[in-house]
Each structure stands twice: as C-alpha cells, then as structure tokens.
Amino acid sequence: MTVEAKQQAELVENAAGRKVPTFVNGRDQVPYQGVGKYKPTGRKAAPPVRSNAEFPKNGDKRVPDLETALRLCGLSDGMTISSHHHLREGDRVALPTLQTAAKLGVRDLRWFPSASFPCHAPVIDLMEQGIVHHIEGSMNGPLGDYCSHGKMRGYGVLRSHGGRWQAIQDGEVHVDIAVIAAPTADPFGNANGSHGPSACGSIGFALADSMYADKVIVVTDNLVPFPCIPWQVQGNNVDYVVEVPSIGDPAKIVSGTTQITRSPDRLRIAETVAQFLKVTGIMRNGFSFQAGAGGIALAFVDYLRKYMRAAGVKARFVRGGSTKYLVEMLQEGLTEYILDGQTFDLDAVKSIATDPRHVPTSPFTSYNYHGKGNFASMVDAVILGATEVDVNFNGNVVTHSDGRLLHGIGGWQNCLFSGCTILALPSFRDRIPVIVDEVTTLTGPGELIDVIVTERGIAINPRRQDLLDAVKGSGLPVKKIEELKEEVEKICGGKPAKPKLTDDPVAVVKWVDGTVLDTIWKQVGD
C-alpha cells in the first residue's frame, strides 16, 4: 500500500464535542462515539499462510545482516515497518533499520513504532529525504516538534499500547515488516527480553507484530542454540534472524536504580494517594494495583507497602511497569504476582528472569479493548499522571497546554478502566495550573477518571458517590475540583491565557477502540 499524502480532511464533531478528521493517512475514520459505544464488526486480520517447506528444516533462519533480511522481506516503497520501545533510549535497532532501508533506496515508508524516544530524532532526516513518509506512534522531543509544526507529510497517529494491538489485530494498520530487537534469541527466532547483555525484561510490545506482520525479523546480540527459553516471541512466527554485535546501550535500556522523588510536595501527593487507598478500603487482602515508574508512583508504592505491612494486607497481584520497589514487595510476600508490562530497572530485569511469579505480559492480555476482556479492568486501583485535567475530570497526557506534542499515550488510556483511576499530579507546574476549564487535548474521558490527588487536596468525581462516602470523616483533604482550580488560579495570579491553535490537524489521538478521540493542531506561526 502506498500511503497517500496528507490531504484536506473533512472535520466533524465527535461524541466528546471534539473536532476530528474523518480521513487519516488514506483511511476512513470513525469519530469517537463514547465509552463502549462503538461496536466492531468483521474478522481479525491475519498474515499470509506460510509453509514449513519455505524454511530450513534445521531451523536456522539466520541471514548475514539487516540489509539482507530487509531485501529478502521484499522491502519496497510505501511499506510499513514496525519496531518497539523495550530498549527505550538505548535502542540501536529501529534507527539502523530505517537507515538501512534508506540505503536500499526505498521511499515513503510508514514507521510504526510502539513508541519513539529522543534517540530516534535522526528519523527527521529520513522524513526530510522522503524515505520515511510519516510516523504512527508516540512522538516527543524533536520528533514531537517536527510533527507539531506540520512538517510531517502524513498525520501522526497516537495510540495507547492496547490501541496499537487493536489497530494491528483489526487490520487498521497492516505491518509489512516487523523488526524485533531481541536481547536473547535462537536461530529459529524464539526470543525473550529477560536474558543477555542487553536484557530489558518483557518484550510484550512486539508480540502483536510477530503474529500479524507479513514478515518478521528478529535482531539479537545474544544468540543461543535452540531452544531459547523462555520464548516470549515464538520462532514459528519469525522469517529471519540477524545477529549483530549490539542491539543497544545497556545503561540506557534500564536505569541502574529507579529513584523515589525527593520533592516534599510530590512525596506528599504520593502519601495522600496511599492514604486514600487505605481509608477507602481499596487496600485489602487480595487487592491489586498498578503504578508506573515516575517519581510520585514509586513514592506511592513505598508508602502503600508500609501501610500494607502495618495492616497485614497482601495483594493478589501488582501490575508493572516493574521496579525494585515492586520486586521487593514480591520477595517480601506483600504480593503474590507481578504482571509486568515494562521492566524499568536492573532489579526488575533480574527478577523477571529468575522469579516465575514475576510474569511478562503483553498488550493483548493487559490492554487490548477488542478482545474478550482484558485485565486492566480487573485492577482495583491505578495511579497515573497527566499534563492537564479539567473540571469534568477529562485528562490530557499527550500535549503541553499549548498543544505541542509532549508524551505518548502509553498504557494510560487502557488503565482508565480500572476499579479506581487516580491521577496524581502537582496542582501547578511553573505557574501553569494543571486543573483547567477544558483540557487542550482530550486523551481520557472524565467518566473514567475517578480521583485527582494534588498536594493541595483530593477531588473525587461526583459519579463516584461510593468513594465520596468512603472518605467521609477520614480527615483527608477532599475538595470539589472547582475549589481546587480556584485555589490554584489564585496562587498563580489568575487564569492562564488560552494559547491560540490553528485549524490545521497534524495528528490524531485514537481512543482504545480505534475511533478518533481528538486532534492535535498545527502550532501557530509556522
């Protein structure tokens, strides 16, 4: 398929009142219809049927280098190449893949990463040269600016981790060639991320691509004889295996130690969240929670486990982003399992490699909305961040208040389905209030966001009368969200001016079901 150039799109208002394009990167789009309203039809996509006869009987699928592999995969103009972000800022596979494609003389590729990092900024050069047409995946830093300023030929498409699985599975995005960076693999293509010099933990983000792409290349710097155990990626889906000296910089793949915030205000937010879980009884035997690896989230885990110890409470499972702190909980018996989506530090990587109770998961089991359920909705409480939240509890994680791309969605949207979704945020940053009248970019509908915890108090969504009842008489600083907003505006010296945006779409935000939730507009003055 050749991706068409960006054309003048018709804009319609979706169910959230946001203007969205109906045609994006050559495909018709369904505007967002509300939570759980869109009913998908049809059958899942599937890769072509293949035969054992095409593959060596001894299972050795090695080819000399990435260039050979791409050529054998039939790389041609307009194809979609996917990659994954489990090597994070240390990744040395995605960029060389695209640069090798450039050497082969192809043009107009669609790069479909599960997320991009600042180390991928040189893709800008490839877009300037016409080799990469556009990116569908999270963009921040220089790539985010490039897209925000309308320089990319296609639209940016931002999807949650679950939404990426859904898009592949539903045939919305057809991956021609998936390139999977594997910290350990065998010549057949079985691969895992938990072992080897570039170990990163789970490589679940690559699973959908391994199952649905036309062609699959595994790139490793730690080739072991068959069988590679565990085999999170199964060689039966893999076409070629490439051995390279290094897939990444271990120091940038995982952090040595993840650090709890030392900011007193953030610590206070974290402590308040933990108190909230205790007071409301969400923290009880057999419960579950998810918290990421941000400073507030780590501090929250530290407070919560103290409360759990004191109360003799044990969790059934905790959901990672795993870190040293979750690993310690597992080893101490405060949780029976870690269900791991991403593995952030050395302790967590070691744990996932050695402890069978520390389980690698994929966006299919945890996040995909077009399945027969997923476990995100079974998590009792999730603690997330946001750049903005509005008085209707809508959240924004993808843009600054001026509409510039800032973050990917990650698992954020998918997590909103938990039993109690808590946004833990400072009430203002650098004088800019975080609680606003209306979020700049809608990333999560307010009906799914239950609690906002700031250093100045807690706001509970009026839809959650049960939570409002549960905190009565607790002494927790519960306020109306409007009160919090006014308090912060007073400190900041009034409401911030609303930055002007153009009517020119540069990217769209997908909801978990593939419908279009909101639009990112080109920056003024370009």
Add this chain to the structure above:
Amino acid sequence: MATTAEVTAKVGEAGRQGKDVRSDLFVRFEPREGPLEIDLQSRVGLYYGDNIREQAKQVLAALGVSSGRLTIVDEGALPFVIGARIEAAVRRAGSGNGKRWLPEAAPRPEHSAKDRLRRSRLYLPGAEPKYFINAGLHYPDAIILDLEDSVHPAEKDASRLLVRNALHAVDFGTTERMVRINQLPLGYQDLEEVIPERPDLVLIPKVEHPQQVLEVDRKISDIETREGIKQPIWLMPILESALGIENAFAIATASDRVCALTIGLEDYTADLGIVRTRTGEETQFARFRVVNAAKAAGLQAIDSVFSDVGDMEGLRAWGEKSRAMGFEGMGCIHPAQIPVIHESYAPSQAEIEKALKIVAAFNDARVRGLGVVSLGSKMIDPPVVNRAVKLVSRAKLMGLVK
C-alpha cells in the same frame, strides 16, 4: 565631565535565571530618560505574558518609577516573587525612594498564643522563594523564613523583600509564621521590612546578652506603634555560644515577648572547638542549661536542628531524647522530618492513659472534697498531678486526646 544623571544612573539586577532555576526570575532595571520599556522573556509567556507585563507596570508605578528600561527573564515565578524581584532591582539601581509594592494579601490566621505547640519549625531559606508556597501543606507547627545564615550577604536586601511579600501573600495555613532576622544592626533593616507584615515570632540569632533582646523588642515596639499593630509578636532568642548559654536565664527574662529559648548547636560546638555528633553527648550541658533557664522563666525550651535529612532513625532517637530532657520541639530543615519530629515529641499512649487516670482521680477527689488524691492503693503527690495535667493538655493540642 559626567552629568549628574549619568552619575546616579546605575543598573540594578536581582534574581536568577537559567534552565535549572524554578519559580524565580531575573530582573534588570536601567534608569534612563524617555518612556518606560519592558522587555519580557518568560517560560510561561504564552499563558501569563500579558499578566506579567501588567504586574511589572503596577509595581513600577507603585515605586514611583515612570521611565527606564526593565528586562525580565522569568522562570515561572509567582506574582509575589515577581514583585519582590522588580522592587529589589529598582532599589539596587538607586530608584524607588524606598516605596514598596505589595501583592494581593492572603487570609491571615489568628495570632499565635504564647504557649502554642512548637514541636517543629521548618527553615525556609529566604532567598529560595520556590519553597515558600507549599511549606504550609506539610503541617509543621511553624515555618521560619530565614534571613540569616542561609542567605548570602549580597542577597540580604533582596531576600528581605521576598520574605516580606511572602508574609503578605502566601497562605501558610494554620502554621505559625516566624522570621529569623540577622544580627543587629543589619537586623534592624530586616525588622523595618517584615514587622509591618505581622509575623507571629522573630528569632534573634547569636544572642549572648539580654541587651540584644531588648534592642529588638524596642525596635518592634516602635514599628508596632507606627503601624498600629495590635497582635503580639513573640521573640525566640537563639543561644549559639558558650557565653549565650551562661546568660540563658537573663536572656529568657529580658522581655515579655520572649516565649521560648532555643539553641544553635553548629555555632555552639564551633565556639567550643568540639565536633558535633549524631547523638549529641557533647552538648548535653548546654541543652540542659537552656531547658532549665527556659522553665525557670516559664517559657518553652526548643532544641536545635538535626542536619542529616536521610537519617530518620537518628532524628527519631534525637527527638525522643530531646523530649526526655525537657525540650518541647526542634527545628527541621526538610518537610520529611516533620512527622518524625511530631511523633518523637508526642507522649506515648501509655503515658497518656496514666495521666488521664491521674487527672480523673484528681477531679474526683476535688468533687468529693478530699485533700488527698489516690489512684488504687497509691497516693498521688501534687507534682505528679501537675505533670499529668500538663501532659494531657499537650496531648490534646497534638490531637492525641479527644
């Protein structure tokens, strides 16, 4: 030969800029003829650029400045900081004629009682405005806006304005608002600037003689009379030398404003030429002396700070020992120390229960007109009753007894 205008026109600069600077700003004011020019760069310019320009005009107008060039590089500062920095730059340029501009006032708490709880007092360096705004959220019993040791000599003038504006505009909640001034005579300028904003308490550093307390007392009284201030402003002398410790009782009784004595152990150990340790055996004499002098004068005795913010167990041990010695609180330099300090100065549940029983027995004896209080088979002496009454009333203040 230069004209007069050229001689007096010097440039004034204040504040800080740079990517690591948060909630502050850099201001440069250049007095010159012609219309007022304001040049603004701001990290939050998109949202508050017009607001900052408008504020700058208001501040300059209040200072009587109608010409010159004002350059602002703002790193997301709040209005009370912006005002203080502009005022400092203008004053440093030799303009403004001592006029002041005040931000919008925050609600003021009730004035503080002489014997209120003073378990924790959180030091806030007077030159670091980013710590001011949320200090009250950590519920220390008091915050100290410090103009003394944490402020570089070259920043005393500018910090004074920041502290003044903070007292006026920052909502510290129910926290007691304290200011540590510099030693006299520099401290007089601090008092001139901050007393009109009615802090609850002034800490006087390095006190060695009662005269030093009297001088501060008189200055405060003068300003109170001038400004019509009615609410009490308390004093807490800090004893930080061997001589200060020797004169503890005379200092404690120098003025009715003195509500507590405290001790500064870094300076005290330096004065003695000894090393300060984690457990503090070397300063036991001085601390006991402070406790005894304070109690003899009917005041509170407040301990020094514990400087290792990473060592919570050391802090707890220090606090518990300090309470046993007769101190009622101590300083803290990080909000994380506050809950530990509050716990370590709190009476134990067993102590509270015992004291409640004694108080109940005392009340019972009084009702029944008995001269002797007894609990079970034991007779309770009056001092024991007295101690129990004090303990229960403190426990009530701490919220440990309903």
